[in-house]
Amino acid sequence: MSTLREPTRGTRLVLAFPVGMLAVFFLVPFAIMLATSFYHRIEGGFYTPAFELDSWRRLLQPVFIERTLFSIGICLLAGAVCIAVAFPFTYFLTRMRRRPHVTLLVLILSALALSEVIVGFAWSVLLGRAAGLSNVLVWLGLMGEPRAYQPSFLAVLVGLCYIAFPYCVLTLYPQLTRLDPELTEAAQTMGASPWKTFWTVVVPIGRPIILAGFLLAFVFTLGSYLIPAFLGRPEHWTLSVFISDQATFNANVPFAAAMALFLTALSLGVVGLVTWIEGRTRR
């Protein structure tokens, strides 16, 4: 709609419902979480109102710092792998004929809609010893004994890439469909090979969306809970798993709250960076 009308009292009343719902069920929980992070933890799972900095101080402990650095590291790696494959893949995809184009998109969307529970389970079977990749290799006579590839660092990385890849493709897709075909045609008329055109024309134009897609994939994998829990040992757990574990099985809600707020700040920082990049490229 081009012209925006002046709001009336009725408009504000209509807006009050959604904003009220978001305030009560999203902002209030945040405020409670902030308050809880200062509460006193009682051994055995309860907490009482207090004003203590204990939980926040624990964020400076080596265990937490190690978890944070590990999470950032593995998620950056997963984001980098995904974007490195997703960018050329999406570029090829947008230049395919209608039928393969739509078929591949349906496949990508179906993978995106899958529950992490199912992705984690499917990969644990595929990388397991009973009915997985190694069994196929043994069956084909390429390997002597079946073996398990999970739990391991690589299994977590593969799982994270699996959930982030479709997400990457869909963030790159709208921009890459808008890439003017005349630009690549011009490069090729001037004698550049398709390979050279890709590197000297497509990649430089795509740099901001590559960066934005990479950072969004990073935040997305940072939010994964079941993949590291299913496919990794405790030393491969990311912050999401660590937070849930503290909140439920360790029953230390104040510490979990402090960590969740830290994770919020980290994610908001990255999302802010993405918005800034997008704002700059649009001008």
Next chain:
Amino acid sequence: MRALKWFLTTLVVLFIVAPLVVVAVVSINENRYMDFPPQGFSLHWYAQLWNDIGWRDAIVTSLIIATASAALAVAVATPMAYVLRAYDIRLAPVLYSLGILPFMLPPVISALGALVFWNATGHSGRIENIVVSHAIFFSTLPLITVSLAMETMDPSLPEAAQTLGAGPRTTFRTITLPLLVPSMITGYAAAFVLSLNEYIIAFMVSRFAVVTLPIKIVNDLRYGFTPTIAAVAVVFIAIATTTFTLFALFGNLLRFLGADPAILERER
């Protein structure tokens, strides 16, 4: 370049399909262990989904939560998208960000927020808590689809209605709302599918009192594998693929994903 294109596309398709194929193979195995190559063929584990009371309850609970929370998500998102796009509201960017935020942040944050919130109300471990928490978390999806529909709507349509004497209310009811229905359905479907699949928020809010399908799968896996889990996975995969295939056949999938309108005119 051509070789690379085929190599990369094949690799991606294999990567996406491989784990799904393995799960499908495991789900039809006759005995209750994982075997490769599979021993015999049996659909017994699929029947188990409905015959076993534990699985049936989990399916019904998940369907109730998904149906109700997606409806609530659309009810929250539609008025918000409409007012923010049709009226001159000073705080519009802030309010829109507030609507996008729950979904942008790692879900564990919303999950923990919901946990402390429902604990504070003293009303914890109820199914309606999951409905509300899912609705807020997934309201971002209908907010995006309806806002897009508002942006692409032809402004001359509501203007024509008003010139012909319709008041703002009649215009909304007879022109704007019907035009928004497809985007509301898309938003509903997206929220529904994701709610059905969601684990961490449901788990933290349920406090072990409500068992949704993903919670049931994770609980069962703690005690070891059963082919029923593989059967559930196959059903989920089939539902997702069917939904999007139908969408591609009857809806405008490429447009929905943000493709350049020019690409839509390309030969079939």
